[in-house]
Amino acid sequence: MHNKPIPGLFKAYDNAEFLHSHAARYIRVLTEFMEPEQRFKKMGINNTIVFFGSARSVETRDYKKKKLLPGETPDKGRVVSRAHQACIELSRRITAWSNKIKDPCKRFYLCSGGGPGIMGAANKGAWLAKGKSIGFNISLPFEQHPNPYITPDLNFEFHYFFIRKFWFLYYAKALVAFPGGFGTFDEAFELLTLLQTKKLNKKVPVVFFGSEFWNEVFNFKALVKYGVIGREDLKLFRILDDVDEVYDFITDELKKNYVDKKR
Secondary structure, eight states: OOOOTTTOOGGGOOHHHHHHHHGGHHHHHHHHHHHHHHHHHHEEOOOOOOOOOTOOOOOOGGGGSSOOTOOHHHHHHHHHHHHHHHHHHHHHHHHHHHTTSSGGGGGGGEEEEEESSSHHHHHHHHHHTTEEEEEEEOOSSSSSSOOOTTTTGEEESSSSSHHHHHHHHSEEEEEEOOOHHHHHHHEEEEEHHHHTTOOOSSSSOOEEEEEHHHHHHHHHHHHHTTTTOOHHHHHHHHGEHHHHHHHHHHHHHHIIIIISOOO
């Protein structure tokens, strides 16, 4: 039998041209679905705390140097900049708290969209606390590039938004949404929809950080008045402004629902 490689002859799974073709899209989707799970198992990760927020935010000390976007006003921009600083501190404190949990299987890992701005702030806080953190980056024509604070083995690059969102939520045990744009709204409200419709078989506390931003951008109480959500749906999340308050709420919920709960 001829065991030597034959020039020009290769197996289908080694055919790069086919794997990048339209016909092989289902295979590419499947790999983005399966590969992250293997990495999580290898790293011993079962629980994440997801931070969402704008890719365009900067730290307070750098805000004066920031070029304003068309229509952006300095006073509103500073609101986002303060949220950026709060994100770093909250991430640092939660990671430090998680690092002290005795059972490694019950520890929590900060997870962001992997890019710059508030996403980078989330990973930076975990890095400052000497903890691992996850970055679910996605290939985009602008804005998105991996921030330098992600743990290298937990730095992911996605092509498909819907698979990326699956992994955001699959291991999530808490979520904090900082000021952001369409992507932040899309991701945060998908989780609220799953909680509202009881499609998640787990407890996930949700915080919208920054009342000035969220109450101006979304009139949640008006949704009740118009009858498009129930009053009880407002209990699915909290709008908070203080890092201490968010930290206490999130860690208390995690201890009650996961850390102190017997398997």
